[in-house]
Structure formats: structure tokens, C-alpha cells
Amino acid sequence: MSLAPEISSPDELLRATAAVLMARQHSGKGAVRQHRDGRIYVDFGPAHRVWSFPLGDRGMRLTREMAELVLRHVQSERGRGRQLPSVLAEFEPRLALANLITTRIERWLEGKRREATAHDLAATYVAELERWAKPGGLFSWWADKGLRDIDEASCEDYAMWLGEQCSRRRGAARDAKLSPATRARVLAGFHSFLGWLFRRRELAELPRSYPWPRVPEREIRVLSIGDQDAVLAAIPEVDRGIFLALATLGLRPNEARALEVADYRDGTLAVDKKASGQGVDAPVLRGTKTRYARTVPVGEELAAWIAQHVPAKARLQGRRLFVLHSTGAPWSHSSLCEHWRLACQRVGVAGVSLYPGTKHTMATDAIRRGVPERSVQAMLGHRDLRSTRGYARLGDQALVQVLRKRGE
Secondary structure, three states: OOOOOOOOOHHHHHHHHHHHHHHHHHOOOOEEEEOOOOOEEEEOOOOOEEOEEEEOOEEEEOOHHHHHHHHHHHHHHHHOOOOHHHHHHHHOOOOOHHHEHHHHHHHHHHHHHHHHHOOOOOHHHHHHHHHHHOOOOOOHHHOOOEHHHOOHHHHHHHHHHHHHOEOOOOOOOOOOEOOHHHHHHHHHHHHHHHHHHHHOOOOOOOOOOOOOOOOOOOOOOOOOHHHHHHHHHOOOHHHOHHHHHHHHHOOOHHHHHHOEHHHEEOOEEEEOEEEOOOOOOOOEEEOOOOOOOEEEEOOHHHHHHHHHHOOHHHHHHOOEOOEOOOOOOEOOHHHHHHHHHHHHHHHOOOOOOHHHHHHHHHHHHHHHOOOOHHHHHHHHOOOOHHHHHHHHHHHHOOOOOOOOOOOO
16 A cells, blocks of 8 residues: 555646655755845755854855855754754854843753653752743843853853842842852853753853852851760650661761662662652652762661661552651651751750751761761762862861750
């Protein structure tokens, strides 16, 4: 049986033949042509033609020699994997819609939304990017600029503009400038966008010098191991497991909340996911904060707690390893913090919240005991050794603080 469409008249045959020839012609490498009015253009199909060469904000009419150069350039870029509309946008005016940075940001965000839908990226992070990309948001400095405006100077000007913006957080003072940490986060988001452009070959090169703001280091207040043990002992035994994981293995709260019973095997825990969000129903995403999966050994105390409180059949049910005893539901971030706060209150420890009281305390103590940096790095899942060396600095300066009130 033939798969060709039925042709009922010579005219239809002529049109079908022309359509096939046109498709074959334009699915190839393009061609240099001359319009009936004498203008030279490069033809990649009716909707994909180059008529001029960009010169500033204007275009210069093509000569045949220029058109041949344009054709070879487009063919080369297509051979490197770039999409045709992206390449042809180079020959449109600087501020043509296809070349506007805001147009490309929206395309970039579409990819980020798909990553969030697939649970490969935190939805809260994507929501933050979308907020910055809205009209009047913290990406709006680029609203009237095109891809050709991206260079080191424009990035520096953007960073200075961010430094002049005021915080829009609820309850913040109206004249409060964006903090260095917030500016660093926004600049990191825009740098991610630039990297996306570069990987897609829509940006010739990344700015060699990027204006990262200096973020003042916060003093990390940690506990002595004795005080940490006292706080752990003050947590009800049925709920203590997740806190033992935080304090002895150096897990991040969102990593511990995402653990499943099946992740525990032969005295080790596979840490390869995180809870994306702070609520009980936060989705679990593949990968950790650093996208560095690791397997860590479990100490005797935590192993004994798991043996006593986690039924073997839960492995087959896909159950979370740690659940709140009173509800049987996964831990929320606020529940973790509140249980820690109350335990600190019971033993008279003040001023150290969950993260520094567990992960930071564990890492600083390990460095002080002479554990090699590389071992601590592997345990904590740091990709960059500089993150681990922050704890080494704390250990060298003996900043571990015993915060229990004396006389109690």
C-alpha cells in the first residue's frame, strides 16, 4: 500500500512537488540568493532569511561575498549543535525581540521549571528566580538590553545597581539596602543564566571577571561535644534518631528528612537526595545540595536506635527512616528546630540553633581531634575543600564555646 498522498489534479501535483522540493532545499544547509529587487540574502526557508549584517543598532545590506561568509558561519554553528533561530538572531538588530536578554531569560526559566517538575531542582529556588525575572524584579536592570550588551563592564554596572536597591522583604526597613548575601545570591542566579547561554553557544564567552560581592563571614557559634550530648539526651528517645544523624554524621536537615528505610544497609546510609521545602509534604529531589551522593558509616548509638524503632518491614513500604513519633509523618523543618530549641532550653544551653549545634559542632570537633580534612570533606559531602577548611579555621582558633550557664 502506498503511503503517498492522493493527487487529484495537476495543480495539486505541482503544489505537492514544490512543497517537497522546498522542504528538501531548506532542510539542508541553506543558499545565497538574489531577490527580484536586487537584494542579496541567505535563504534557510521562508521564515529564516538573513537580509543584512548587523552594524551597531542598524543593518548593512549584504554583498554576495558577505552573504557567503554568513552562510558558512551559520553552517558551522549548526554543525556545533546550535539551533537555527539562535544563530540567525545574531544577524538581527541588537534589540530585536529574539536578542533581548529578557526573552532568553524566559526560555532559561522554562528549562528550570521542567527541572522542578521532574524533582531535579527545588521549586522554591525556581520561584525565587521567577520573582527576580518579573518586571521591576532584581533582573530588571537587563530589561532594555540585548545579548551583545553582556560583558564585564555591564556585569559590574549591574552589580553596582544591585547594591543601590532596597530590600522588599515584608517587615524590612524601606531604606534597607540589599544585604551582600542577597546580592551574591542574585548574582549567582544571573551567572547561572550566563552559563546556560554559553553552553548553548549563544554567548561567545563568559565574563572573565565577575563582580561577586564580599559577603562578611558570620561567626559560627558551636557547642562543646559535652553540651551537644546533653542536648541530644534531652530529646525524647523515640524522636532522637534524626538528631543523632545530624549530630554524628553531619547531615544537613533536608538530607536527613529525605532518608528512607531502604537507604540504611549493612551499617551505612546512602545519602543521595534531599527534601525540597520545609513542610511535611515537601517533595524529595534526587541529589544533595552539592549534588554529591555519598555513603556514610553509622555509629553504634544511631544503629541501635534504628534497630529498636524502625521495623524491618518498613523497608518494603518505602517509608521514611525518620518520622515524628506523635504523628507518624515525616519531619518538617520547623518541627526539627522546635524540638532542638526545647531540648536546649531543658539543659540551659542558649544561642546555638539546630544547624550549628549539630553539623557545625560535629565538623569542628572532628578537625580539632586531628581528623584529616579530606575525610571530613567526604563525610559532609563538600565538593570544595574550602568549605571544609572553614571548620579547620574554627578549630585552629579554638572558638568552640561552652554555652551552658554556670551554676545551673
